[in-house]
Amino acid sequence: MLFVHAHPDDETIATGGTIATLVAAGSEVTVLTCTRGERGEVVPPELKQLEGDGPALAEMRTAELAAAMRALGVTDQRFLGDPDARIAGGEPRRYLDSGMRWGANGAEALPDADPASLASADFGEVVSDVATVIAAVQPAAVVSYDESGGYGHPDHVVAREAALHAALVMRVPYFSIVPPGDESPGDRVVDVAPVLAAKTDALRAHRTQLTVVGDTIVHSGGQVEQIGVTETFRQYGDPPPPGLDWAVLGPAWKVVAALLAAALGAVVGFIATVNHQLAADVFGQQVPAGIVISLLACAALLVGGRLYFGTRIVAACAAAGLLAVVTLLSGAGPGGSVLVPANPAGWTWTIGTAVIAVVVIAWPRPGVFSRATMGRSPAPGKEVDSP
Template identity: 40%
Template sequence: MPATTEPTTPAGAVGSVVGGLLAVHAHPDDETLATGALLATWAAAGLPVTVVTCTRGERGEVIGDELAHLEGDGPALAAHRTTELAAALAALGVEDHVYLDGGGDRYEDSGMAWLSTGRAGAAEAVPPRAFVGIPLDEAAGRLAAVLRDRRPAVVVTYEPAGGYGHPDHVRAHEVTRRAIELAGIDAVVLWAAQGSSALRAGLAALEPVDGLVVPDPDEPLPSVAVPDEDLDLVVHVAPVVDRVLAALRAHATQVQAVAPLGSTAALAQYALSNAVLAPVLPDEGYRVAVPGPALDWPAGIRRR
């Protein structure tokens, strides 16, 4: 893992930022989709960043004809998505990565089913080593060991409903909460979130692309969306947007149509395998689940 450093204090800050950031995600691509700007901003400050990935995304849908043969071939898709993840992490500036299972008896992607735009649920069948079926304290014990080793100042993962309902995201949230208890560390705990009005404005700013759906900004929002006043922390995306877009493009089996926009409501747009466009908002939002110790946050991150 990278050595902990104490960077020069940004102009206007009090003291210096000390400590690492550890993000827990279910599959390759989630680190970028949910927390890309936070990871890139923390890394740019010269501070250690660790990403823990719980599965290799074996059951993901594959975008495009060139790699379509990987869909349904769990080992082959897992191997390919591992390379995509490495490229995305490099784009974000993240040097420390851990698979939660340690590479032994693997935790597998549990799969999901789209219930509606922005809402997912459980798949009809799950593999024997599906992440959702791993005993909570087994997975949490592994993560607790990583937490005790890295001693991060900040831990980030999904909110309780997993952002949009994916079973592995929900399990990652549960595992993270339990692991923090087991590890006994004192850290700020963040849940990824988006302000509802900003998300609706971003949806309204999307530009049509042939073959992709522009969602109705007035339709029900996924669970990641919260009232604007409930956001506790925002990360300004513009300073690291090139890194975030490069990381999105690295996940080519999962993300398509990545393009910048000339809008103040949405810096860019992309689509997943559901062929529904989504915005990259100007601010990446978070809720503080556990306050933890007082921190001076890196430039580009604002505590509200």
């Protein structure tokens, strides 16, 4: 699972219980933090000198985040723009905290936001970096904020839009965090009571930003929030089609799948080769139904294998088994080839199977991203292929 958050502490406040639950269940969890929280307020009086000192506060909050990750059991935490969270060929960069203030309409960006801040960054660049992490860790789902970013912080909004756009491009399910009180039927509710101690320890690690008092959180602005025993999520759009994710299969299962695909390809190749010359009587006319059905069976096997597993490897193994049998049975015996004679159906079968295999294997993989793809919609909120 990939969790995308704007600042250190967001991951624990909004999703800490779910993260700890997943880790305890043996799931691999990656936390992607977009900024280091350089412009955050500071709670403890003895640390107030850090407020306004961006680099020093960032260093402190990075250490706090590392402690929170240990409390939750996370071993893969990345900062957006670092080498392990940066599009290939891009120079590593640091996305800065944009800061915010409360205006008449709620949270709003500061007028003096740094050009290197997350809210000021090129949206396509941010999406590309998030998508790079998705490609690297192959998550079952991406989790981030709802449309408002939780409470309107500009960094939260950008993090949500970038995570959503990247998930759509990479064809990974996206789940938004549902704020308490906004739950609806169909939402996924996670009971975090069994890991509440781990979540509370992680909250205490973020001491510059909040104070844990009993079972409540006191934020830097004085707001008091209950430490919830449930965390709720809502899936965006329709779930992806069913299938097996090749990336999450272990080595042994990949070998088994490849061998079974090759064997199934050989079986289909044998049956189709034997029957490709058959004709059917339709209204007194002989119709070459055998070659049509045989080619359709070949295409269904290869296309189905590639779509179901989401990889060319299975389709290539099935094609190898299929073409090996077709080649073997097409060879001329002492009296010439009996199964594949040199007639239109025979030539169509031997050439057609090879053409289908090449097309299915070479067809571009859906979800491949590039700067051009990401730059198509520069404004947050745009979906894939929208104007």
